[in-house]
Amino acid sequence: MDDTRRSFLKFAGISALGLGGISTLTSLMPGPATATKGASAPLYKDTNKALTAKRWGMVIDTRKLTPSLCEKMIDACHKAHNVPNHDNERHTIKWLWEDDFEHVFPMKHDEYLADRLDNLPILALCNQCNNPPCVQVCPTKATFQREDGIVMMDFHRCIGCRFCMAACPYGSRSFNFRDPRPAIEKENPDFPTRMKGVVEKCNFCAERLAEGKMPACVEVSEGALVFGDLEDPSSEIRKVLRENYAIRRKQNLGTNPSVYYII
Amino acid sequence: MLESAFKGSKGYWVWLLALLAVIGVGFGFYLRQLTFGLGITGMSRDVSWGFYIAQFTFLVGVAASAVMLVIPYYLHDYKKFGRITVLGEFLAVSSVIMCLLFIIADLGQPMRLFNVLIHPTPSSMLFWDMVVLNGYLFLNIVIGWNVLDAERNSVPPPQWVKPLIYISIPWAISIHTVTAFLYCGLPGRGFWLTAILAPRFLASAFAAGPAFLIILAFIVRGFAKYDAGRDQIQTMAKIVTYGAIANVFFFLCEVFVAIYSQIPEHTAHLQYLFFGLHGHGVLVPWMWTSIFLMLAAITLLVIPAARQNEVVLGIACIAIFVGIWIDKGLGMISGGFIPNPLHHVREYVPTIPEIAITIAVYATGFLILTILYKVVVGVKQEVGE
Incomplete structure (x- = not known):
């Protein structure tokens, strides 16, 4: 030499x-955020098409939600991400789902709740917390936070310890208790399928943002979902938040969710 | 020293073969779990940790309890414990090995286990649990083996073992503390979110561990004709008594805080465990059995005449061990997941394959324990104790 x-x-x-x-x-x-922030030099080619933000966030306008619209959004999400549909309830995988107000907001349940909310399906998904407990507990950094706030999973690094599922206060994570591939109706070749033994969850459609597209659920939401940069005062999402009172799930836990609900 | 493990009575070999058979059956189920996935267990999206992690938690306690023999012998110069300290250390060795096996059995992708070392993450309590458990295993093997070897050669143990023994004392506390920190630092789980979880874990460990050791001492006396000594057993019985009372006291503190404050996130889990919630309550009879066993055993143990009767003591120790096993091995983990963060009640019951794998891990622990104890008894008889 x-x-x-x-x-x-x-x-x-x-x-x-x-x-x-x-x-x-x-x-x-x-703070788990500091662990991944800052050190990531872009290893990919910038196509200039990508939508970028300092901190991605979402507003769910529950006034515009209907059962059929919720179904449409869930379907769009689960099709785009090859989410399997298992028969056994124990093995359920869900990225975006609907539940009653009293379950999405268990501490805000009220005997005298407005009639409208009593029968309304509310959407639930990963809150993309700005202070994510799942990232803090992951022993391999398989779940990590990007600079734009999105909490992501590396399906190839996950050892399947499910610590993140215990840590998530919103029940937003699912585990592949079995091979998901046979339970995928129609495979979308643009997004990877997973293998058994790893955890998964909503990724705010990071793969679509990279191509300049809005998240799959937002695209079909008929205005019920507003997606944008929470740190940009001139963004639409900030405008919506300025004009409407919005709440977040279990805000008292300090996880700082990036998903807001207009009730 | 290991040679005495290869010489044994017919009963010894039958026992080892029986354990191997149980391990074989469990391993078969484990292969099935490897190919199918953790879906063969009763765990779900809502109760994402089950029997394996609960056994792991319980056994960390059994492992940590060796310190209850090490402290009197090495710090208080209580010479009588010289006959049994190594039994405690080797119980710790086999318990930690079972803990590690349960962690591996619980992983969705066990072949990626070493990602924990490749990508060390100090913010994760699981990383620290790996560090302290492996360290504790190493300490107890080195200490136990060297002290026993010295005893066989009728010489004092090498000087360098002393510092390791002193380190092993806080280290034992650390393994159960870090294990409690796995749970009590999670924001959305009201059942575990309590500063007293680590002390409570330690109290139950210092009851269940020595209680098990007393049972083992009776077994060793019966089968191997090695007597741990009446005084030694009585001293351990007092340790069990203090541990059991502290455990019940800490538990009542938890109950008071939850019930008196009436914060639903904290009361819901206790309500599920002891009374059932929304019509679900598979664990209710188990939890009351646990309470009954603990209180009955404490009643027996605090009465000197009862405690000094070895039959009564044996029964009390079994009651303590089973009572704490139900508390930590059944209720503690699934109780924290039910109701789930969205306040749905989805119950958990382990499946047959899951139980078979669990029993196989226990059989592995007993196999290691039997061999180690055979060595100990061999040395003790050799030096004519």
Whole structure:
């Protein structure tokens, strides 16, 4: 080996060590967000089409929700992401689903709840918390937070310990208790299918945002869902939040959800 | 020293073969779990940890309880425990091995286990649990083996073992503390979200562990003709008594806070466990059995005349062990998941394959324990104790 090559390798090795050291240090700092933020240099090619934000958020206008609309949005989501439909209830996988007000907001249930809410299906999904407990507890960083706030899963790194499912206060995570592939009605080749033994959940359609498309559920929502940058004061989502009183699920836990509900 | 494990009576070999048969059956079910997935268990989206993690939690306690022999012997110079301290340490070894096996049995992708080392994540309590459990296993193997070897050669144990023994004391506390931290740091789980969870885990461990050791001492006395000693057993009985009372006290503290504050997120789980919720209550008879066993055993143990009767003591120890096993091995984990974060009640019952795998892990632990105890008894008889 000639000298330049050797010194290059030496340099590369030392740099790698240094970088490793930095990432270890940042991961020791408080707050799970700091563990992944900042260190990620873009490894992909920028197509310029991608929709970007400082912190993606969603507003669900429950006044516009109807059972058929909810079904349409759930269907769009589950088809886009190859979410299987298992017969056994224990093995259920769901990214986006509907439930009663008293279950989506268990602490806000009221005996004298407005009639409208009593029979209304409310959408539930991953809250893409800005302070996500699931990221904090994951022992392999298989679940991580991107700079734009989206909490993502690396299906290839997940060991299936399900710590994130215990940590999530919203029941937003599902585990592949069996091979999901036979239970997928029609496979969408644009999104990976999963294997048994890993956890999955809503990803705010990160794969669609990268192509300049809005999330699948938002696209078919007929205006019931508003999606945008929570940190951009001129964004539509901020306008909607300025003009309407909106609540978030279990806000008292400090997870800082990015999904708002107009009641 | 290991050679004495290869010489044994017919009963010894039959026992080992029986354990191997149980392990074989369980391993068959595990292969099925590997191919099909964790769907063969009773776990679900709502109760995402079940029997495996509950057994793991219980056995971390049994492992940690070795410290209840180490402290009197090494810190208080209570010489009599010299006869049994190594029994406690080897019980810890086999318990930690069972803990690790239960973790592996619970993983969806066990072949990716080493991702925990490749991508170490200090913010995850599971990372720290891996560190403390493996460290504790290492400490107890090294300490137990060297002290026993020294005893066989009638020399004092090597000097370098001493610091390891002192380290093993806080380390034992740490394994059950970190295990409690797996649960009590989660924001949405009211049942576990209590600062007293780690102390409660330790109290129940210091009751169940020594109670099991007393039962083992009776078994060893019967089968291997090695007597742990009456005084030793009586001292352990007092430790069990204190542990059991502390455990019930901590539990009542929990009940008071939940019931008096009447915060639904905290009361709902207790209500589910002890009275049933929305018509669901598979664990109700179990939980009351646990309470009854604990209180009955404490009543027996606090009466000196009863405690000093070894038959009564044996029964009380079984009651303590079973009572705490129900509390931690059945109620503690699934109770935290029911009702779920959306306040739906979805119950959990382990399946036959799940139970078979669980029993096989226990059989593996007993196999290791039997071999280690055979070695201990061999050495003790050799030196004529």
